[in-house]
Amino acid sequence: MSTPSPEANERGRGMDTHNAAMREIRAENDASYDPHEPTRVWIDEDRTPDGVRDSLTIVLNTGGCRWARAGGCTMCGYVAESVDGGTVPHEALLDQLDAVLTHEREYHDGTCDLVKIYTSGSFLDEREVPAPARKAIAEAFADRERIVVESLPDFVATEKLDDFLDQGLATDVAVGLETATDRVRRDCVNKYFDYADFEAAAESAHDAGAGIKAYLLMKPPFLTEREALSDMVSSIRRCADHAHTVSMNPCNVQRYTMVDELHFRGGYRPPWLWSVAAALERTADADALVVSDPVGAGGDRGAHNCGECDERVETAIKDFDLRQDPTVFSQVECDCHTTWETVLEEETSFCQPLTR
Amino acid sequence: MTEYFEIHARDGPARRGELRLADPLRTPALVDDVLVDGGSLWPEERALPAGDPASLTALPHRGFPAGTRTEVQDAFAVDVPDVDYPSAAVVTPETAADHPADASVLSTATGAAGHAERVLDAVLTVRRATPPDTALYLPGVATPRNVAALTYAGVDLFDAKLARVRGNQGRYLTTEGEYTLGDDHLNELPAPFPGEPPLDTFDREDCVKHNVAALESELATVRTRVTNGRLRDYVEGQARHQNWLTALFRLFDDEWGYVEERTPIYRSAPLAAASEDALRRAEIRRFADRVTSRYRPRFDDLPLVLVPCSARKPYSESQSHAQFHKAIGYRGHVVSVTSPIGAVPQELELVYPAQHYDAVVTGRWTAGEREFVSEVLSRYLDCADYPRVVAHVPEDYRSVVEAALDGRDLPVSWTVDDHPTTDDSLAALSGALAGEESYRKRTRQHRTLRALADYQFGARAGEALFADDLRVQGRYPKLVAYEGDEQVAALVPQYGSLAFTLAGADRALARGVAPRVEIDDFVPRGSVLAPGVVDAADDVRVGDEVVIEGPRALAVGRAAMSGPEMRASTRGVAVDVRHAEER
Numbered sequence: 001m002s003t004p005s006p007e008a009n010e011r012g013r014g015m016d017t018h019n020a021a022m023r024e025i026r027a028e029n030d031a032s033y034d035p036h037e038p039t040r041v042w043i044d045e046d047r048t049p050d051g052v053r054d055s056l057t058i059v060l061n062t063g064g065c066r067w068a069r070a071g072g073c074t075m076c077g078y079v080a081e082s083v084d085g086g087t088v089p090h091e092a093l094l095d096q097l098d099a100v101l102t103h104e105r106e107y108h109d110g111t112c113d114l115v116k117i118y119t120s121g122s123f124l125d126e127r128e129v130p131a132p133a134r135k136a137i138a139e140a141f142a143d144r145e146r147i148v149v150e151s152l153p154d155f156v157a158t159e160k161l162d163d164f165l166d167q168g169l170a171t172d173v174a175v176g177l178e179t180a181t182d183r184v185r186r187d188c189v190n191k192y193f194d195y196a197d198f199e200a201a202a203e204s205a206h207d208a209g210a211g212i213k214a215y216l217l218m219k220p221p222f223l224t225e226r227e228a229l230s231d232m233v234s235s236i237r238r239c240a241d242h243a244h245t246v247s248m249n250p251c252n253v254q255r256y257t258m259v260d261e262l263h264f265r266g267g268y269r270p271p272w273l274w275s276v277a278a279a280l281e282r283t284a285d286a287d288a289l290v291v292s293d294p295v296g297a298g299g300d301r302g303a304h305n306c307g308e309c310d311e312r313v314e315t316a317i318k319d320f321d322l323r324q325d326p327t328v329f330s331q332v333e334c335d336c337h338t339t340w341e342t343v344l345e346e347e348t349s350f351c352q353p354l355t356r
Numbered sequence: 357m358t359e360y361f362e363i364h365a366r367d368g369p370a371r372r373g374e375l376r377l378a379d380p381l382r383t384p385a386l387v388d389d390v391l392v393d394g395g396s397l398w399p400e401e402r403a404l405p406a407g408d409p410a411s412l413t414a415l416p417h418r419g420f421p422a423g424t425r426t427e428v429q430d431a432f433a434v435d436v437p438d439v440d441y442p443s444a445a446v447v448t449p450e451t452a453a454d455h456p457a458d459a460s461v462l463s464t465a466t467g468a469a470g471h472a473e474r475v476l477d478a479v480l481t482v483r484r485a486t487p488p489d490t491a492l493y494l495p496g497v498a499t500p501r502n503v504a505a506l507t508y509a510g511v512d513l514f515d516a517k518l519a520r521v522r523g524n525q526g527r528y529l530t531t532e533g534e535y536t537l538g539d540d541h542l543n544e545l546p547a548p549f550p551g552e553p554p555l556d557t558f559d560r561e562d563c564v565k566h567n568v569a570a571l572e573s574e575l576a577t578v579r580t581r582v583t584n585g586r587l588r589d590y591v592e593g594q595a596r597h598q599n600w601l602t603a604l605f606r607l608f609d610d611e612w613g614y615v616e617e618r619t620p621i622y623r624s625a626p627l628a629a630a631s632e633d634a635l636r637r638a639e640i641r642r643f644a645d646r647v648t649s650r651y652r653p654r655f656d657d658l659p660l661v662l663v664p665c666s667a668r669k670p671y672s673e674s675q676s677h678a679q680f681h682k683a684i685g686y687r688g689h690v691v692s693v694t695s696p697i698g699a700v701p702q703e704l705e706l707v708y709p710a711q712h713y714d715a716v717v718t719g720r721w722t723a724g725e726r727e728f729v730s731e732v733l734s735r736y737l738d739c740a741d742y743p744r745v746v747a748h749v750p751e752d753y754r755s756v757v758e759a760a761l762d763g764r765d766l767p768v769s770w771t772v773d774d775h776p777t778t779d780d781s782l783a784a785l786s787g788a789l790a791g792e793e794s795y796r797k798r799t800r801q802h803r804t805l806r807a808l809a810d811y812q813f814g815a816r817a818g819e820a821l822f823a824d825d826l827r828v829q830g831r832y833p834k835l836v837a838y839e840g841d842e843q844v845a846a847l848v849p850q851y852g853s854l855a856f857t858l859a860g861a862d863r864a865l866a867r868g869v870a871p872r873v874e875i876d877d878f879v880p881r882g883s884v885l886a887p888g889v890v891d892a893a894d895d896v897r898v899g900d901e902v903v904i905e906g907p908r909a910l911a912v913g914r915a916a917m918s919g920p921e922m923r924a925s926t927r928g929v930a931v932d933v934r935h936a937e938e939r
Contacts, residue, residue, distance in 0.1 A: 017431035184399055187432065222398045222419065231399060258425070265423025266467030306525070338560065339524040346517040349396030349419030350446040350463040351495035355521050 018190035019071025022258060026068075029080045029256045033061055035088045036095040039081050039120065041103045045322070046114055047289055048146055049211070049244050050170075052322050056112035058100050062128035063087045065121030067152065067192060073178075074190045074221055077254025078120030093133040097140055113145040118174070124155035135163050142167040148213055150174040153193055153201030158208040171210040172245070175201060178217040180235035188220035190258075195238075202242035214243035218250045218279065218292075218303075219271040221259050224347045225340075228271055232279040240288035248292040250276050250303035263301070269353035273297060273305045273313040274340040277329045280317065284326035291321040300356070309334035360412075360442035360458040361491045361512075362927045365583050366898050366917065368638065369483075369510035369608070369618045372582040375458075375491065377442055378410035383491060383512045384503065384575055384582075386568075387412060391444075391515070397434060407441025414461055415439070417446035422467020422474075426450045444493060449481035459491035459513060469497035472603035479509045480614055488917075489886070489925040500531045500570040501594075505601040507578045508591045509608060510618075514575070516568045523564030531574050532597040537563060549573075585625035592633050609636040616642060617918050621812075622708045622851035622899035629715040632724045635696045639709045644698045644732045651701065651810045652818065653740040654803045655689035659792060660742040661785075662733075662757055664749050664776060665694030667717065670705045670833070676777050680748065683786040686794035688746060691736070693753055695725040698732030703807035706833055706852030708899075719752045726756050733760035746788045748772055748781070801828040805837055808847065808854050812901065813869045820867045821845075839863065853901060858935045861903040861912040871896045873915070873922065873931055875906035880933045886917070886925035893919045902931055911936035 033039070039059040046055040064082025065072060072079060088096075104112065117137070121128050129137075141147055147169045156173055164171040177198050178189045185191045202212045216235050219228035236246050250271045253263045262268035276292055283290050294317065296302025298310035305313060309332065316328045339355070347354040361383075363373040375381040377390055392411040395402045402416040418432050429450050436445040436455035445457035448464050460482055468474035482492060493513035494506060499522070503514055522529055526537040530547040537558060545555050549569050553562055581587040588605075595601035608615055619638040627639060634640060661684055666674035671692050672681065684690065690702040700710045721729075737760060744767040747757050754770070761768060771784035805828060806818025813821065827838040833849040837860070844860030847853075856864060864870035871893040875884055884904055896902055896919030904911040913933040915922075922930040 013431045014428075017427050021425050021428055181399065183401070188398055222396075222421070224396070227396065227399050258428075261425070262421055262423040267421030267423035267464065335524075335526065335560065339521060342521050342524045346496075346520060348393050348414075348495070349398060350393075350414060350417060350461045351466060351515075351517060352419065352421055353466060354496050354517055355525075 014187055015190060015192065018074060018258070022068075022071040022074065022190070025258060025261065026072075026080060026256050031080070033081060035061060035092040036099075037061065038096040038100055041100050043104065043108050043112060046116075047245075047291055047322050047324070048114055049289065050145070053113040053145065054108065055114040055116060056100070056104050056108070057116045058118065060093065060096055060117060060119045060123070060129070061088060062093070062119040062121055062123075064119070064128070065152075066125060066127060068121065072190065074188065074258040075217065075251050075254065076120075077257045077260070080254070080256045082120055087127065090130055090133050093129065094136060097137055101140065111144060114148070115141045115144050115146070116148040116174070118150040122151040122155045123149040124151035124157070124160050124173070126155075131160075134160065138163040138167050138169070141169065144169060146170040146172065148172040148174050150176070152176070153197045156201040156204050158204060161205065161208040161210045165209050172213045173201070173205050173210055174213045174215060174247075175243075176215045176217075177235075177239055178215070178220065179231055180216075180238035181231055184220060184223065184231055188222045189217060198239070199242060211245075212243040213245040213247060214239040216246060216248045218248055218276060220251060221262050221268055222349070224349055224352050225272060225275060226344045226347065227349070229275045229278055229344070232275075233282050236279065236283040236286055236288075236290055240283075240286040240290075243288055245289040245291065246286075248276065248279060248290065250292065250294045250297075252295045252303070253301035267353070269356055270296075270301065271303045272340045272343070273303050273310060273317070274337060276303055276317055277313055277320075277332075280320050281326045281329045284324065289324065292317055293321065306334060306336035306339065309336060358458050358487060358489045358925075358927050361489060363489060363917070364928075365585075366618060366620065367582045367585050367587045368508065368615055370507050370578075370582045370587045371510070371512060372579050373491065373512060375412060375442070375513075377412065382579060384507045384578055385513060386498070386516050386571065386575065387493065387513050388515045388517070404437060404439070407439055407443065409441060412442045412444050412459060413439075414444045414446060415457060417461075417463075419446055419463040420448045420451070422464040424448070424464075444491075447482060447486070449478045449485075452482040452485035454485070454487060455490075457490065459493050460486050461493045461495055463495075465494040466496045469494075469502070470600055472600045472607050475506070475509065475604055476607045476611070479511065480611060483510050483614070487924055487926070488921040489927050498571060499534070500529050500567070500574040501533065501598055502601055503571065503574055504531075504578050504581075504587070504591050505595045505604050507582065508587055508605055514571075516571055519567035519571045520564050523567040524560055526560050526563060527567075528563050529567045529570055531570065531594060585620065585623045586628075588637060589628040589630075592628075592631055606633065606636070609633070609638075612638070612641070617897070617920060620898040622853050623712065624708075624850050625712065627709045627713040629696045629713050632722050634713075634715075635724060635728050637696075640696050640698075640713075643707070643709060644728075644735075646811050647699060647701065647704065648732065648735040648739055650815045650817075651704065651807055652815065653689065653701065653736075653742075654806065654818075655795070656740040656742045658742070658795070659688040659744050659746050659789060660737075660740070661688035661690045661746045661789075662693050662749055662753075663690055664753055665692045665697075665700070665715075667714075669711045669713075671700070672702075672705060679777050679782055680785065683782045684789060685786070686796075686800070687789040687792035689742070691733075693729060693733060693749060693757065695721065695729050698729050699736045701736075701807065703804040704811055704852065706847070706849060707808065707811055708851055708853075711852060719750075721752060721756065726759070730756045730759035733757065737761070737764065737766075742766065744768070746771055746785065748776055748785045750776055798828070801832070801835055802826055804832070805835060805845070805847065805854070808852065809869070812854055813864075813871070817869045821864060821869045851899070853899075855901060855914075855934065856903065856912045858910060858912060858937055861935075862910060865903045865905065865910075870903045871900055871915075871919070873902045873904045873919075875904055875909070877907045879909040879938045880904060880911050880913075880931075880936050883916075883929045883933055884911070884913070884931040886922055886928050886930045889922045889925075889930050892922035892930070895919060896922070904931060904933065904936070908938060909936055910939055
């Protein structure tokens with residue numbers, strides 16, 4: 001863990017190929033972004049281990065994910081929104097921080113107890129966020145209750161987390177584990193690290209006094225609906241041992257990704273919202289908070305059902321996120337539930353997607 | 357090597373076959389009940405399944421859906437193991453190869469369905485890359501509406517997955533459409549089956565059952581059509597109900613190499629020419645091609661007499677042609693002008709499909725028909741050297757004939773006034789030939805046999821096969837050819853083809869005329885099976901007369917598969933043998 005270098009982790013032909021393909025796909029993007037503005041900021045409420053809190057979510061515009069620059073994950077288009085060239089100077093990051101705080105003052109009465117910082121990469125990677133900027137950010141949010149920072153497991157280290165812990169912040173590292181199955185993470189997602197690396201990162205975080213929030217990806221490309229659901233259920237159960245919160249992201253179709261290419265040619269369908277609900281319902285007894293906030297739900301490029309019930313199911317999922325009560329799902333019904341069941345039964349690896 | 361799939365009948369690229377499971381399955385068919393999925397290797401490693409003679413096992417695979425990059429497919433490629441039970445290999449157009457499984461499963465099918473060009477590319481590529489006697493399975497795409505066109509393209513296996521999904525979505529499927537239960541405009545259920553509940557109590561479960569039944573029913577129609585050699589006639593009509601299916605069979609019409617190789621050369625089944633698409637059928641284009649490239653006009657010292665076709669076939673048995681014949685009195689060479697065949701010289705009137713087609717006659721020609729027929733007639737005239745033309749055709753043929761004659765220094769007499777069979781017209785026809793000498797019956801018989809040989813075996817085969825000592829016996833159309841005292845061949849009236857005796861086969865072989873199939877060291881009885889074939893001529897087509905030669909035998913018969921297919925197949929009848937002798 002001392003010399004984080006995802007580039008060196010390319011293993012085998014599959015990963016070489018996935019990376020080469022992803023580099024080619026990403027090269028199609030010619031948009032550019034202002035390094036003085038954050039990529040995105042929004043205010044919401046989130047379930048935390050201490051209860052439901054108002055949350056300030058920040059997507060910092062950094063140089064973007066190092067792994068994504070090498071090619072990266074098959075579904076991830078976030079790097080497309082990053083500044084070209086791979087580095088954002090310290091001063092520009094501080095400008096982004098100012099913009100975030102201004103936004104919060106404008107749209108929220110007082111400060112949010114929970115702050116979540118993403119970078120579409122690793123906040124703890126000092127090539128993305130240099131140590132001085134990290135310390136400045138930690139100080140800026142010292143008055144909050146909890147902070148969540150996104151990072152690949154390689155960059156999790158006690159001294160970095162101490163920046164936040166020393167401010168008295170409950171600190172969580174958000175790790176995009178995607179799945180607890182190494183084979184799926186490697187071959188379908190093209191993410192280079194192993195489950196063991198995640199476990200090790202969780203251990204160092206715990207040793208430092210921080211927590212782990214695991215992010216899982218429902219239905220990476222090449223998996224059927226049933227395979228995706230069963231992989232999700234087992235992944236949630238496995239990583240609940242290391243994470244106090246599991247956030248399940250149903251895969252959505254992002255521009256400049258392999259998933260987008262598949263989707264365009266009719267070779268990929270995002271998961272059904274019924275699958276999201278089923279995964280939550282089946283793991284309600286797991287020893288972790290399990291939440292999901294499906295991006296683009298109801299649309300063709302996000303998790304969706306038949307078009308009639310999408311909003312109701314999404315509402316139930318949000319309700320579950322806050323209350324963790326699985327009975328919310330027995331209150332939504334739709335004829336398309338049988339279609340989904342048929343898809344679970346009939347869709348195979350050689351015959352997918354069976355329906356859009 | 358295919359052991360568990362066998363093709364019994366071919367109708368263009370379409371095949372009727374048999375999945376040779378413990379309980380055999382006639383194809384094209386749904387495989388839901390017999391398919392066992394060996395599983396995806398994406399989520400986990402899997403052992404090779406034990407297999408089962410009662411099932412078709414899809415071997416463990418990494419399914420590549422539509423849109424998967426070629427280099428990703430290469431990097432994650434999985435070898436297809438050779439197993440001793442019925443097996444299917446999961447492929448894409450990029451990964452399909454000469455694998456040892458009995459069937460290929462196209463994993464990009466769901467992404468391709470609905471796009472004619474994608475299906476065309478996928479089917480062509482997979483068919484060409486895999487052995488001809490393996491079955492092709494398109495999973496997750498079959499509907500009652502599309503299975504006929506997909507079978508026509510060359511697909512053997514389907515499933516009811518999509519029909520069931522659609523049923524669950526309240527979509528009611530028929531061979532001509534798709535209806536939504538609950539739609540205000542749906543007052544009754546079209547194409548219902550006996551025993552189905554009425555619309556007001558018809559639920560989604562009923563809809564699933566209906567869709568699967570409709571799919572099964574349509575596949576039975578398709579199998580019957582393939583067996584009878586009449587799938588194309590059906591598809592030309594039925595595919596009209598969904599545009600991409602019409603596009604699909606039309607795109608295949610542009611794939612001459614693929615379609616022609618698979619299209620029987622002779623059939624006894626009728627050919628319905630009811631739309632302009634018939635002009636693009638391989639059978640029609642092949643006839644036109646052979647008339648202008650293989651057939652040699654031997655009567656072109658006489659006036660060319662162009663006459664319209666007749667509804668009754670062969671033409672010579674029709675009333676109108678009997679009247680023309682009487683007026684002509686063997687003083688001219690009769691060529692019938694017809695859509696969609698083009699030009700039919702009198703010697704070839706029995707040849708498939710000249711004797712077998714049935715066109716819709718209204719007297720209205722489409723621009724496409726005019727262009728095609730005058731083009732064929734023009735190319736025919738390019739190869740002939742007639743002194744003059746007597747055009748005994750009605751008004752609607754006139755522009756077609758004129759276009760073919762345009763720019764030629766050929767005197768033309770137009771002899772039809774009002775209708776070709778009026779007394780005046782027939783008198784004019786006879787008058788136009790006044791002074792010409794008539795040829796003899798023997799000349800007619802000899803030239804007919806030689807013309808048929810040209811058409812069947814290639815340019816100049818007529819003289820090579822039937823030399824000066826040819827003797828003909830029998831009454832037309834049942835002509836029998838002798839060389840000296842020995843019978844060498846006979847005209848088969850229902851196909852318009854020549855069939856050899858063993859003596860004739862021997863001579864044809866010596867003279868390099870007949871297509872040859874080389875077999876192993878055995879004496880065939882009844883049929884030659886594909887594994888017994890050592891080599892076969894490229895140009896052999898289903899229905900062709902072939903001479904079979906091996907270290908121990910000489911035989912003659914009718915090809916049941918094309919030459920390339922005989923060479924590449926490991927199962928099935930290659931030639932139906934008529935005569936064989938040990939050597």
